[in-house]
Each structure stands twice: as C-alpha cells, then as structure tokens.
Amino acid sequence: MTIQQIKNFLELANELHFWKTAEKVFISQSTLSRQIRSLEDEMGIQLFERDKRNVKLTDAGKFLKEHWSATINELDQIHRQAKKIDEGMSGFVSISYPGSITFRFLPRFLETLNANLPDLKVELTEPTDENHEKLLSDYRTDIAFSRDKISNASIDSLKLFSEPICLVVPYNHWLNKKSLRDFNELQDEKFIISGLHQKTFFASLLRNFFNKHGFEPKTIIESDFGGMILNLVSKEIGISILPLSFKLAKVPNVRFVELDEEIDLYINWRKNEPNKTIKKVIEYVKLVKK
Amino acid sequence: MTIQQIKNFLELANELHFWKTAEKVFISQSTLSRQIRSLEDEMGIQLFERDKRNVKLTDAGKFLKEHWSATINELDQIHRQAKKIDEGMSGFVSISYPGSITFRFLPRFLETLNANLPDLKVELTEPTDENHEKLLSDYRTDIAFSRDKISNASIDSLKLFSEPICLVVPYNHWLNKKSLRDFNELQDEKFIISGLHQKTFFASLLRNFFNKHGFEPKTIIESDFGGMILNLVSKEIGISILPLSFKLAKVPNVRFVELDEEIDLYINWRKNEPNKTIKKVIEYVKLVKK
DNA sequence: ATAGTATAATGCAGAAAACGCATTAATTAT
DNA sequence: ATAATTAATGCGTTTTCTGCATTATACTAT
Numbered sequence: 001m002t003i004q005q006i007k008n009f010l011e012l013a014n015e016l017h018f019w020k021t022a023e024k025v026f027i028s029q030s031t032l033s034r035q036i037r038s039l040e041d042e043m044g045i046q047l048f049e050r051d052k053r054n055v056k057l058t059d060a061g062k063f064l065k066e067h068w069s070a071t072i073n074e075l076d077q078i079h080r081q082a083k084k085i086d087e088g089m090s091g092f093v094s095i096s097y098p099g100s101i102t103f104r105f106l107p108r109f110l111e112t113l114n115a116n117l118p119d120l121k122v123e124l125t126e127p128t129d130e131n132h133e134k135l136l137s138d139y140r141t142d143i144a145f146s147r148d149k150i151s152n153a154s155i156d157s158l159k160l161f162s163e164p165i166c167l168v169v170p171y172n173h174w175l176n177k178k179s180l181r182d183f184n185e186l187q188d189e190k191f192i193i194s195g196l197h198q199k200t201f202f203a204s205l206l207r208n209f210f211n212k213h214g215f216e217p218k219t220i221i222e223s224d225f226g227g228m229i230l231n232l233v234s235k236e237i238g239i240s241i242l243p244l245s246f247k248l249a250k251v252p253n254v255r256f257v258e259l260d261e262e263i264d265l266y267i268n269w270r271k272n273e274p275n276k277t278i279k280k281v282i283e284y285v286k287l288v289k290k
Numbered sequence: 291m292t293i294q295q296i297k298n299f300l301e302l303a304n305e306l307h308f309w310k311t312a313e314k315v316f317i318s319q320s321t322l323s324r325q326i327r328s329l330e331d332e333m334g335i336q337l338f339e340r341d342k343r344n345v346k347l348t349d350a351g352k353f354l355k356e357h358w359s360a361t362i363n364e365l366d367q368i369h370r371q372a373k374k375i376d377e378g379m380s381g382f383v384s385i386s387y388p389g390s391i392t393f394r395f396l397p398r399f400l401e402t403l404n405a406n407l408p409d410l411k412v413e414l415t416e417p418t419d420e421n422h423e424k425l426l427s428d429y430r431t432d433i434a435f436s437r438d439k440i441s442n443a444s445i446d447s448l449k450l451f452s453e454p455i456c457l458v459v460p461y462n463h464w465l466n467k468k469s470l471r472d473f474n475e476l477q478d479e480k481f482i483i484s485g486l487h488q489k490t491f492f493a494s495l496l497r498n499f500f501n502k503h504g505f506e507p508k509t510i511i512e513s514d515f516g517g518m519i520l521n522l523v524s525k526e527i528g529i530s531i532l533p534l535s536f537k538l539a540k541v542p543n544v545r546f547v548e549l550d551e552e553i554d555l556y557i558n559w560r561k562n563e564p565n566k567t568i569k570k571v572i573e574y575v576k577l578v579k580k
Numbered sequence: 581a582t583a584g585t586a587t588a589a590t591g592c593a594g595a596a597a598a599c600g601c602a603t604t605a606a607t608t609a610t
Numbered sequence: 611a612t613a614a615t616t617a618a619t620g621c622g623t624t625t626t627c628t629g630c631a632t633t634a635t636a637c638t639a640t
Contacts, residue, residue, distance in 0.1 A: 001293045018588060028629045033589060035627095043369060045376040049564050052588050052635040059565060060376040067368045071361060078357045079333060086335040086350040274339050275349060308617060318600045323618060325598090342606040342617050 001042055003075070005035050006068050009047065012036060013065040016055045088276035090119030096127045096135055097145040098202075099226045101265065103248035105160075106145075109288045116284060120277065128224070130200050136270050142278045143285075144268045147243075148201035153271070160265045160285065163244045165205070166256040168229070170236040177257055183213040190238035191217040194224045202263075206241060209261060230254055291332055293365070295325050296358050299337065302326060303355040306345045380409035381567035386417045386425055387435040388492075389516045391555065393538035395450075396435075399578045406574060410567065418514070420490050426560050432568045433575075434558045437533075438491035443561070450555045450575065453534045455495070456546040458519070460526040467547055473503035480528035481507040484514045492553075496531060499551060520544055 008025050012032065015021040022032040040047050047061040057065060084090040097106055106124075113120060127135060132144040133152050144150075150157050167186075169175050175186075194203045196210075196219070210217055220238055223229050229240045230251040243263050247256045267285050269278065298315050302322065305311040312322040330337050337351040347355060374380040387396055396414075403410060417425060422434040423442050434440075440447050457476075459465050465476075484493045486500070486509070500507055510528055513519050519530045520541040533553050537546045557575050559568065 003291045003293075019586090029588075030590075030630080031628055037589090043372070045369075045372050050588065053586075053637060055588080058376070059381045059567060060372045063375050064368065064372050067372075071365060071368065075361060078354065078361065079335075082333070082335050082350045082354050082357075085353050086348070091349045277349060309615090319617075320601080320619075321599055327618090340617065343608065343615075345617080 001039065003072070005039050006072060008032060008035055009039060010065060010069055010072065012048075012055070013057055013061065016057075018055065084119060086276065088278075088280035089117055091275075091277035092121045092123070093142045093278055093281050094123040094125065094140070095143045095145070096125045096132070096141040098147055098265075099126055100147075100243045100245045101145060102126075102226075104245050105265065105288070109285060112284055112288050113281065117277075117280065120281070132268055136268060142269065142273075142275070143281060146201070146266050146268055147205075147263055149264070149266055150268050155268050156271045157266050157268045158282075158286070160267055162262040162264045164258040165209075165241055165261050165263050166244050166247070166258050168233050168240045168242050168246070169255050169257060170233060170239075171253045171255050173239065173255065175239070175257060176255075180257065184215055186217070186239075187215055189218065190220045192221045192223060192229050192232050192238040192240045193217065193219060195219075195222040198224070200224065205261075205263060209241070291329065293362070295329050296362060298322060298325055299329060300355060300359055300362065302338075302345070303347055303351065306347075308345065374409060376566065378566035378568075378570035379407055381565075382411045382413070383432045383568055383571050384413040384415065384430070385433045385435070386415045386422070386431040388437055388555075389416055390437075390533045390535045391435060392416075392516075394535050395555065395578070399575060402574055402578050403571060407567075407570065410571070422558055426558060432559065432563075432565070433571060436491070436556050436558055437495075437553055439554070439556055440558050445558050446561045447556050447558045448572075448576070450557055452552040452554045454548040455499075455531055455551050455553050456534050456537070456548050458523050458530045458532050458536070459545050459547060460523060460529075461543045461545050463529065463545065465529070465547060466545075470547065474505055476507070476529075477505055479508065480510045482511045482513060482519050482522050482528040482530045483507065483509060485509075485512040488514070490514065495553060499531070 008021070008027075011025055012018065012021040015024065018032055019029050022029040025032070027035075036047065045060050045064075046058050047064065049056050049058055081090065110122065113122065125141065127141075129135075130146070132141075132146045132150055133155060135141040136144055136155055145160075149159070167175065167180075180186075193206060194200060196203055196207050202224075221232060223232075226242055226246050227249065229242065230246060230249055232238060233240055234251050234253045236253075241259075242256075244256060244258065267282070269282055273279055273282075298311070298317070301315055302308065302311040305314065308322055309319050312319040315322070317325075326337065335350050335354075336348050337354065339346050339348055371380070400412065403412065415431065417431075419425075420436070422431075422436045422440055423445060425431040426434055426445055435450075439449070457465060457470075470476075483496060484490060486493055486497050492514075511522060513522075516532055516536050517539065519532065520536060520539055522528060523530055524541050524543045526543075531549075532546075534546060534548065557572070559572055563569055563572075
C-alpha cells in the first residue's frame, strides 16, 4: 500500500470519476482503476460501489476518506518538519559556556540563532566541571565555549575573540588605570577571587598573573561565580579580577580597570560532527564572533 | 513510499541492525538496505548514519521514528475500524417504524442488534407520512417496518408476523369477548380513533372493518398516536381499536378485547441493497421475527 | 426500441521495480 | 596479521506497474 495510492484514492473519493481523477493525478485511467482495485484487495475492503456508469463510496470508503485524509495531512506535516530537522533548520543543540559570556556574547549569539533558526531548541549549561573534552565526547554537550584552547584530536576548535581582564573595584576606590603603577600596591587589598588551587582555566590564569607580578593576593572570599563576585565588590567587601565582559552585567558601584592581559574565548565541537543542526549552529557563531 | 517500508524503517530504528531486522521482517538484508535507501532518497532526508559497522538514527530519523510510529498505529486502528464497517459489524442504519411496535417487537429487535453489532448506530424515525416506498428510495430510511404490504419492483418485503387487532376499553367497561355478540352493540360507544378519511394503512383497515360490520362509529377524538389514545381510554373518555401490541404499553385501567381480525407487520428494504450493514440488519430481523 | 455516448474494466506487451544471491568493502576483535 | 562482522552493491530473475487499445455495460436522446 503506497502513500500515493491513498492520495489517489482520496482524489477519486472527491471526484467520483475515474477518468477525471486519472487526468488530475497524471496517470492513465486503467492504472487508476487497477490501483484502486489493488487497494481494495489488499485491505480486503470494498471502497467504492461502481457499475460501468457510476462511482460512489461505500460506508467503509466514506470512513476511510475522512480518516485517511486527516492522516495524510498529518504525515505531510511530519515530513515537512523532518525535512527541517534534516536541513538543520530545527532540532536541538546543547551548549555549555563560561559565565563571563552571559552578558554580551551569549545573548547576541542566541539572538542570531533564534532569528535564523526559529525552530531550534537550545539547552544551556554552565558547567562547574570544566572538562570540555569529556562533555563533548560523552555527548553531554554539543557545543562548548571555553576560555582555554583545547587540543584534542577528536575536537575542532575556533578562537572567537580576546578581551582584557580587569581589576574590578568599587566606584570610589583609589585605584584607576593611571594610579596603578606597580602591582605591589595591591598587596594590602582584599581579593574576592576563585580559589587559586582550583584547576579551572581562569584560576590558573590568575595564578600565572600573580606569579608574574611577584606577589600573593590576600583572598578573603573564594568564589567562581562572577555575578556573586560583582555584588560583593559592589558592597565594597573587596576587589576582584574578571574578564571585561562582566562589565555588561551593569552592577552598580563597580568600576572595571583594564589590565594588559588578555583572555580568549574558544568554541569547541566534535570533529566530523554529522548533525546538520550542530554544524549550522557552528556556522552562525562565526557570524557573531566578537 | 510504502506503508510496509515505513514499518520496516520502524523495525530497523529499534534494532539498529540491518541483518537482524531483515530477518525479522522476512526480507533479505540487501532488500532492506535498498528499501531504506530509497526511503531516504524519496524523502530527501537522511534517516540513519551508517558506516560499514554501525547504524544509528539521525535527528530527523529519531523524529520520524516517533511520529511515524504514532501514525502507523493510528492507521492500523483506522483500518480495523474500516474493516468492521465493510463487514457490516459497524456503521449506520436508519429505521422507520409504526408506533405499535414500540412496546414489544422493536425493543427486542434493537436488543438483538446491539448484542450482535455493538458498534452499530441506529436512527429511529416514526414517520407520520407513511409513504414507505418514497422514504426508502430517497434514502431517508434504510429499513421500513410497515403494516401494509408494499408492492414495488425496487423494494423487497418480508412479512414478519400477524397479530389481532383489539377493542381497547376501560377496565370496568361492560364489553368483553363473550358479551360482544353483535358489533351493532357498539353503536353508542364513543370512539377515539384515527380519522377515517386518513390515508394511512391503519385508517383504511378501520374503514374496512366498520364497513364490514355495517355501522359508522361515533368518533369523539381523532388521533394517530397510540400512546395518546391509550391514555384517553384509561381516563374513560372513550374506547378504541388498536393492534394487540399496544397491550405491552401496560397503561393502567385498560383492557384489550381481541377481535377476529388480524394486522400484519412487514419489513421493507431497497432491492439489491449493496450496503452490508443494512443487509446484515435484515438478516438479524429474521431471527427475532414474532 | 435503437443508436449513440459515456465510462469503468481488461487483455496485452513492454518498462520498471523489487528481490535475493553472491560478493565486496570497511571495520572491529583476537 | 587474521578472522569475523556487517552494510553496500553488481547482477540476473521474477514480479509488478503502466499505458494503449479494446471491451462491456449503462444511460441518453431520438
């Protein structure tokens, strides 16, 4: 039993005329006649009462006309949707990201995605565990934004942009770009930063930074959550170091002082990803970049 | 695109193994491989990602597995129902009947129908216009019960049973079978009967009856509705003549006095009726008969 | 009644498709 | 390296499908 056969049946059920119907569906009258016959045989159900002159639906035929018609419409709908998925116009991606891009890059990116792939469903996760390689290869995420460059034979990466890291201080704090001549002046400041023993990339970046400048910060609160850190700085509990992106959070009573140190953002995905949706999303990220 | 192809796809989508699936659906592995391929080509959608070793569903494939599965189940359901209709196990009949069979024959008949064809829908009409032939040929009714024999080349009839007609009197009325020696004794009785000028069969039967016995009844109320007549008799407003069947209405304070006159019940239907449901219903009526 | 017309079914022969066997090619396991 | 697994493919055969031409039948007009 062919979908086309059913469609032809529906056409005939409307026309009730073999010749006209055959013409309409671009087959010969004999073919149509035999198609309907074979449909009837296969189902073991008489669909039409026909003498040499008239064609009319049986009760079963009426019933099937109604229900098949509905089902065929459903099917067409389903096939259109499947086509969309196949073409990556719709579907599902799981994205993991560092908190710092919450305020500028990520919303822009999601906006672009939504404009171009309105049927796409996105799952966002802000992983505490930063093992991007494993997240990707275990299919727990499809696209991983990361601050560190990942070198792995089965992962493709692309650097999207760099941005300065900044000292984050309360508005009236003595410190500004010009006043800061020597980092040793920060000796007595109370820092609110990620625990330096952490294995996250940002922690190791901080570790390097303080090493380079030869002093150890006085850490009074440890936190990995930028939003939390900003609020503590705003309440003048201490100062911190964060990527410039956090400025966009627009927390009041906070100033960002750019340092001569940059941090990168990479996008990572499984090499040879066959999923068209994911590939398409990766293409769009290139449009947004910085 | 074949229904079978879709079913095979669904099987493969579960098994994710060509050889096992092919065995399960009783075709060769090569055929299955090509069927899936042709499905993919026809839809223009990749359903499986497969290398020489592994088979897995694409996103579009997952989507179609889910939705096709639902649709195929619906279709199977629809086909079962259509089969029922085709076999006359289900469907629709319109039945017209004279009020007199409301109390005994019709409920029995409907009970039998319901027991044997539980999915059958029945429309009952008690026509005031008694033109059964026209009702049938205009498809306003499928089965017409009638009191008169219908002679019409395109209508088949069957006599189901005969029953006496009765004088219907209040309980304490002087009249009974033995006391009634001569119909002229009814000269002074007040009758509640169908207008004798009416063209209904029962009216003409009454006309004949009174002619035969050579007197004209004193009619105080004209009515064609047995139920109404019975209630009026019960209130001792007059007496009437009705088929014995009305006794089953069990209206209180009413006695039936059988006369030596019978009335028939016929069932009528369109000759060569192709509708299996109707034909089946006609068969069942024969089981109930009397 | 009779001839004419409309229309679904059917015989036939050629075209296309489907099928299974055997084989190939690629991958994994030992 | 070798064997085993497994999806794809070439090929010949069988089956099915298709359209043309024709037939059979019922309705229409005269």
